[in-house]
Every structure is written in C-alpha cells, then in structure tokens.
Amino acid sequence: xxxxxxxxxxxxxxxxxxxxxxxxxxxxxxxxxxxxxxxxxxxxxxxxxxxxxxxxxxxxxxxxxxxxxxxxxxxxxxxxxxxxxxxxxxxxxxxxxxxxxxxxxxxxxxxxxxxxxxxxxxxxxxxxxxxxxxxxxxxxxxxxxxxxxxxxxxxxxxxxxxxxxxxxxxxxxxxxxxxxxxxxxxxxxxxxxxxxxxxxxxxxxxxx
Numbered sequence: 001x002x003x004x005x006x007x008x009x010x011x012x013x014x015x016x017x018x019x020x021x022x023x024x025x026x027x028x029x030x031x032x033x034x035x036x037x038x039x040x041x042x043x044x045x046x047x048x049x050x051x052x053x054x055x056x057x058x059x060x061x062x063x064x065x066x067x068x069x070x071x072x073x074x075x076x077x078x079x080x081x082x083x084x085x086x087x088x089x090x091x092x093x094x095x096x097x098x099x100x101x102x103x104x105x106x107x108x109x110x111x112x113x114x115x116x117x118x119x120x121x122x123x124x125x126x127x128x129x130x131x132x133x134x135x136x137x138x139x140x141x142x143x144x145x146x147x148x149x150x151x152x153x154x155x156x157x158x159x160x161x162x163x164x165x166x167x168x169x170x171x172x173x174x175x176x177x178x179x180x181x182x183x184x185x186x187x188x189x190x191x192x193x194x195x196x197x198x199x200x201x202x203x204x205x206x207x208x
Contacts, residue, residue: 001205003037008058018047041205049198068103070204072096
C-alpha cells in the first residue's frame with residue numbers, strides 16, 4: 001500500500017477543500033497525526049480519483065517505477081484515439097515504450113532519460129484529458145480537485161521540456177477529439193474510462 005501524510009499534502013499545496021475533507025473523515029489532523037501515514041486507498045474513497053492520482057507525487061514509499069508504469073497504462077489505454085486519427089504518427093506509442101523500458105531499467109543515458117520524462121508527461125496528459133470525458137456535472141462538483149490535478153499535470157509537462165510538451169500535446173489532442181464526439185456516448189465512455197483508471201490504481205495500491 002502507498003501512503004501519504006497531512007504534512008506532505010500541506011507542503012505540496014494540496015487542494016484546501018480536499019485537505020479539509022480528508023481531515024474530517026479521519027477525525028481531525030491533531031487527533032490523527034500530521035505525520036501518520038494515510039493510505040491512498042482512503043484518499044480514493046474519501047476524495048475521489050483526481051486527488052488519489054495527485055497524491056501519487058507525495059507518497060512516502062519509493063514507488064517511482066510502479067507509478068511511471070501506471071501512467072504508461074493510462075496513456076496506452078486511450079492511445080487508439082490518437083492512432084485512429086493519426087495512423088502514421090508513432091511518437092506517442094514510442095514515448096510510452098521508452099518510458100516502460102526506462103521504468104524497468106532497460107533504458108539508460110541522458111537522452112533516454114529525457115525520453116522517459118517525455119513519456120511520463122505524455123502519459124499523465126493523456127490520463128487527465130481522458131478523465132475530462134466524465135460528466136460535466138461531476139467535474140463541477142469536483143472543481144477544486146480537478147484544478148489540482150491539472151496543476152500537477154502541467155508541472156510535469158513543464159518540467160520535462162520541449163520533447164515532453166510535443167508528446168503530451170499529441171496525447172491530449174487525441175483525448176479531446178474523443179470528448180468532441182459529444183453526447184451520451186461521450187459521457188458513458190468518460191465514466192467507463194475513469195472507472196478503469198480507478199481500478200488500475202486500486203490494483204497498484206494492492207500490489208505494493
């Protein structure tokens with residue numbers, strides 16, 4: 001199980017509403033303890049998928065490999081949207097492949113490290129963009145946590161540099177193309193995608 005703490009959340013400028021919601025669920029910060037581990041499964045239950053994914057960047061345990069592979073899974077799950085529209089553009093797929101190799105210690109060196117960072121940013125961008133396909137009402141209710149999620153994605157995007165921005169832009173454009181399809185089918189697909197993402201996160205948490 002991966003865990004975080006109130007201290008880490010505060011240092012990382014967590015969403016105030018979500019921070020308070022978690023504190024209430026755990027009986028108050030003073031009673032629970034600002035440095036007492038909080039399972040991410042609890043964050044998922046109380047605050048939802050957006051906050052649980054955001055909290056991956058402030059976990060206590062060393063889980064960079066597993067988190068990077070989760071991001072690759074998220075990106076690959078919506079990759080067909082991009083490839084249906086741009087069948088000759090293999091950059092997102094290649095970025096995901098390199099990122100997996102990098103996570104598993106099969107890609108080394110500065111250039112491959114940069115490629116891994118690019119894929120990391122692209123994967124998160126794809127994950128968040130596909131998550132936006134959920135119902136608009138749900139996004140309105142989760143406005144604050146959604147803003148925190150976008151901020152985390154943008155931070156990774158900016159940190160990874162120009163190559164990451166290109167790959168992330170492609171992945172995000174593909175997910176937005178699905179969003180533009182509109183209607184009930186879009187809502188159903190978005191809800192299904194978010195449920196799939198949640199289940200993949202739960203599997204990750206159970207495996208560590």
